[in-house]
Amino acid sequence: MALLTGNSLKRKLIIYTSFFSLVLGCLLMFSAYKISLEESNEILDAQMKNLAERVAAHSPEPMQSQFDPAKHYHEEDLFVDVWPYTEQTHQSHEFNLLIQPIEKAGFYTHQTPNGIWRTYVLPLKDYQIQVSQQQAVRQNLALELAGSMFIPYLLFMPFVLWGLGWMISRILQPLDDFKSELTQRDSKELRPIESGDYPVEIAPTIDEMNNLFERISTAQQEQRQFIADAAHELRTPITALNLQIKVLLQEFPEHKALNNLALGLVRMQHLVAQLLSLAKQDAFLPELESSHAFLLNETAVNCVESLMNLAMQKEIDLGMERNEILELNTQESAVYSVIYNLIDNAIKYTPNYGVINVSVYPQNGMAVIQIEDSGPGIDPALHTQILKRFYRVHHHQEVGSGLGLSIVDKAVERLHGSLSFSSSASLGGLQVNVSLPLNALRR
Numbered sequence: 001m002a003l004l005t006g007n008s009l010k011r012k013l014i015i016y017t018s019f020f021s022l023v024l025g026c027l028l029m030f031s032a033y034k035i036s037l038e039e040s041n042e043i044l045d046a047q048m049k050n051l052a053e054r055v056a057a058h059s060p061e062p063m064q065s066q067f068d069p070a071k072h073y074h075e076e077d078l079f080v081d082v083w084p085y086t087e088q089t090h091q092s093h094e095f096n097l098l099i100q101p102i103e104k105a106g107f108y109t110h111q112t113p114n115g116i117w118r119t120y121v122l123p124l125k126d127y128q129i130q131v132s133q134q135q136a137v138r139q140n141l142a143l144e145l146a147g148s149m150f151i152p153y154l155l156f157m158p159f160v161l162w163g164l165g166w167m168i169s170r171i172l173q174p175l176d177d178f179k180s181e182l183t184q185r186d187s188k189e190l191r192p193i194e195s196g197d198y199p200v201e202i203a204p205t206i207d208e209m210n211n212l213f214e215r216i217s218t219a220q221q222e223q224r225q226f227i228a229d230a231a232h233e234l235r236t237p238i239t240a241l242n243l244q245i246k247v248l249l250q251e252f253p254e255h256k257a258l259n260n261l262a263l264g265l266v267r268m269q270h271l272v273a274q275l276l277s278l279a280k281q282d283a284f285l286p287e288l289e290s291s292h293a294f295l296l297n298e299t300a301v302n303c304v305e306s307l308m309n310l311a312m313q314k315e316i317d318l319g320m321e322r323n324e325i326l327e328l329n330t331q332e333s334a335v336y337s338v339i340y341n342l343i344d345n346a347i348k349y350t351p352n353y354g355v356i357n358v359s360v361y362p363q364n365g366m367a368v369i370q371i372e373d374s375g376p377g378i379d380p381a382l383h384t385q386i387l388k389r390f391y392r393v394h395h396h397q398e399v400g401s402g403l404g405l406s407i408v409d410k411a412v413e414r415l416h417g418s419l420s421f422s423s424s425a426s427l428g429g430l431q432v433n434v435s436l437p438l439n440a441l442r443r
Helices: 009-056 090-094 135-171 173-183 203-251 256-282 296-306 308-313 332-349 404-414
Strands: 079-084 106-112 115-123 127-134 292-295 317-323 327-330 355-363 366-373 418-423 430-437
Touching: 009 079, 009 115, 009 127, 009 135, 115 135, 127 135, 135 173, 203 256, 292 296, 292 332, 296 308, 296 317, 296 332, 296 355, 296 366, 308 317, 308 332, 317 366, 327 332, 327 430, 332 355, 332 366, 332 404, 332 430, 404 418, 404 430
Parallel strands: 317 355
Antiparallel strands: 079 127, 106 115, 115 127, 292 327, 355 366, 366 430, 418 430
């Protein structure tokens, strides 16, 4: 199983659970050792007592045990000593195995030069019977029993850890689902997250995020309302000033200051319109503008007709070069803004008596909008720069805010299309191609 790196809950849970399992295994082995030692003591003590009673029942003769310190003894090895009270055998005395005469039978634990011994003493009238065993033998037996129980635990530990990792992944799967739902959302999608399918532990987080989405949506609606109010408040006085200037120019047509003022008002009016259009693009909410089917070629013709008077002022030949009937199912106002701003931009930078061609046609499953002009064109190195706000290539132009292509770029991005610039092969100026998803078959 691949573990996540960094500050990962999965990784921490698996590491901590594995560590806990190892500690638990050590505790289990220690407990098994203590239990095994206690059980083996009971069994071996009973065996020693039974052996001593059997020896006493058969009129024992004095005997001494033979102990070899170099030999490794097992749990079945018991040392039996029968000695009269009048003397002690030399061999047992050498390693202090014999216990001083006692009056009551029982078990005794004592230290000798060869370790700790467990001894059962059975006193008789003339003899004392002792059955002895090394304590280390019992401890080794308990350790072997505990180890035999712990080895399977170690063998199964990798499978246990794998199972723990799988269970943790399953338990934390809702977090991955939650992350996937957020990553699949569009940057402007603010609909609430349904918390019914998620565990109660992350429901408060989802509720807080939904509250955040609601506050953002409210703020964007307020922004849109402000833009609408600003559009009304700004356009009305500028329009009134324009009318007053036109009246004055009719009376004083040669007045230089009035002409400059009229030109300044035109520039201001254009700048306000562009700023409001760009602000609308920034504050766009998908749910507030629905998609519908419309003819792209008709929208392009409407844009050409709207700007025809502006083109005629410079005696520019503006017309449709290729006008195939295409149907789109998207936001018509955004498409209109794209075409209008591209043609308006071409008129500004095309000299008098120039040519602007507008084409609409399908290509590779996309609807292509092409605007080309006979103007000076733009250096390919500046194609990225011209999309920035307030960036202008030809600063000598009297009318222009540097916002037209920024508005187009925003709208094309919202429509999930692409925008490209090149040199016009037929007219020699700038050629702009906009490709939009074609949602319906060609009519």
